[in-house]
Amino acid sequence: MAMEWTEETIARLRELWQQGLSTAEIGRQLAVTKNAVVGKAHRLGLQARPSPIRRPAASARPTVEAPSAPTGVAPAPVVAAPAVSTPVAPTEAVDRPPVTVQPPQPVAEIRPVAATLTEIARPAAPVPAAPPVTPAPVEASQAGTPAAAAPADQPAVPAARPEVRVPLRAVAAPAPRRSGLTCCWPLGDPGTPGFHFCGATPVPGKPYCVEHAQLAYVKLRDRRDNVA
DNA sequence: CCCTGATTCGC
DNA sequence: GCGAATCAGG
DSSP states (O other): OOOOOOOOHHHHHHHHHTTOOHHHHHHHHHOOOOOHHHHHHHHOOOOOOOOSOSSSSOOOOOOOOOOOOSSSSSOOOOOOOTTTTOOOOOOTTSSSOOOOOOOOOOGOOOOOOOOOOOTTTOOOOOSSSOTTTSSSSSGGTTTTTTGGGOOOOOOOSSSSSBBBBOOOOOOOOOOOOOOSSOOOOOOOOTTTTTOOOOOBBOOTSSBBBBHHHHHBBBHHHHHHHHHH
C-alpha cells in the first residue's frame, strides 16, 4: 500500500501547504515523507513554492535545441519590424499578469529552542475515534497512584505532577526526528489514514501545544473539580 | 553537514 | 497515482 490519499488527507495537505509549511513539516504531520508531499502537491496542481534550486529547463529529453544554422551563420532574422508605429491592438500580451505571488513566509515555523526532547514518548492515543475534545488521556492515572496522596495544599507546581505519558510506540511513530517541535497530541485513529499529530507549536519544554498540554497535564485538585 | 523543493521514473 | 531517488540551491 502506498498511501491512501483520502479526501481528508488531501484537504489537510492543501491547508498545510497553503499555510506555507515546508514539505517536510507537512510530511511529518501527515506521516508521510516530504517526497510524498511534494509529489502529491504537484499532482494536485498546488501552487509551487519558490524552489531553492533552479531547474535546467526541466527538459530531460534532449530538446533538440539545435535548429540553429549549421554553419553558425545567423539565419537572418527576417522579422523586420514593419509598421513600427502601429497602433497595436490593446492586446493583453503587452504586460504579463500581476502574478500575485505572496511571500510564503511560514509564520508557523517558529522554533522554540526547547529542550531536546528527542525521545518524547507519544501519548497513548486516546483514540475514541472522536474529536480531540474529549480524549483527555488523563484518566489513565488511576486513583490508586501513590501520587494521589498529594498534600492538601497544592502548590502551583506540585512535585508529583500527574503527567500521563504512556510510552506506546506501537503507533507508527514516524521517527521522532527533531522536527520543528510540534505538538504530538494524537488526532484521529492511529493506523487510519486520517491519523496525525496536532502539530501546533508546543509549550516550551512540553511535547504539547497549550491546549493539549492542558488536557495532558491535570492537577489533582483541578481534576476533582472537573470530574464533577 | 543540515535544510529546502522539483523532477524523474520504476512501480 | 504513488513516492523513493535524485538533483540542486541555501
